Amino acid sequence: MRLNTIKPAAGSKPVKRRVGRGPGTGIGKTCGKGHKGHHARAGGYHKVGFEGGQMPLQRRLPKIGFRSAKALVRCEIRVGSLNKFSDTPVTLASLREAGLINARIKFVKIILSGELKVPVTIMGLPITAGAKQAVLAAGGKIEV
Numbered sequence: 001m002r003l004n005t006i007k008p009a010a011g012s013k014p015v016k017r018r019v020g021r022g023p024g025t026g027i028g029k030t031c032g033k034g035h036k037g038h039h040a041r042a043g044g045y046h047k048v049g050f051e052g053g054q055m056p057l058q059r060r061l062p063k064i065g066f067r068s069a070k071a072l073v074r075c076e077i078r079v080g081s082l083n084k085f086s087d088t089p090v091t092l093a094s095l096r097e098a099g100l101i102n103a104r105i106k107f108v109k110i111i112l113s114g115e116l117k118v119p120v121t122i123m124g125l126p127i128t129a130g131a132k133q134a135v136l137a138a139g140g141k142i143e144v
Contacts, residue, residue, distance in 0.1 A: 074107040079131050080114015082122075089121040089143075116140070 019031035033040040049056045081100060088094055092108060095101045101108060110122065112130035119139035127135070127142060135142060 073105060074109075075101055075105050076109050076111045077101070078111060078113035079116045079134050082110070082120050082135075083117050085120045086118040089123045090125065091123050092125065110135075 017027065018025070019027045020029070022028045030040065038044045038046070049058055051057070077095065077100060082090055084098060085094065090110075092101075092106075095108060096103060096105075108125055110125055110127040110131045112128055112134055116134050116138040119141075120135060121141050121143065122135060123143045132142060
């Protein structure tokens with residue numbers, strides 16, 4: 001075997017179509033693009049979703065829902081889920097370590113839901129009035 005004798009397998013490389021080379025080829029003159037119109041022009045093609053002038057599907061369907069960008073970085077923590085913080089202060093970092101919030105959460109508010117059985121120290125987190133009473137009633141303290 002020699003490098004100058006190597007050829008690709010038969011049929012693996014189709015012959016390139018040469019358009020505009022006369023009427024005998026079947027793709028002469030208009031080169032398979034037909035006469036006039038949008039698709040016959042250079043660079044002419046419809047946009048994605050175009051349905052020939054009919055109202056496209058993405059415009060026919062109703063608009064539903066709203067996804068707030070704030071919801072990606074904010075969340076609420078229930079007072080009842082703070083029972084595991086009996087010895088450590090409750091901060092944004094400690095909530096991440098406990099697995100109560102994910103890494104992208106930047107703002108947390110503590111709300112009254114559930115029952116607090118252990119005294120906890122809340123540091124630097126906003127808290128509702130009802131949750132504040134529950135924390136103080138359980139013997140905890142709140143540091144701003």
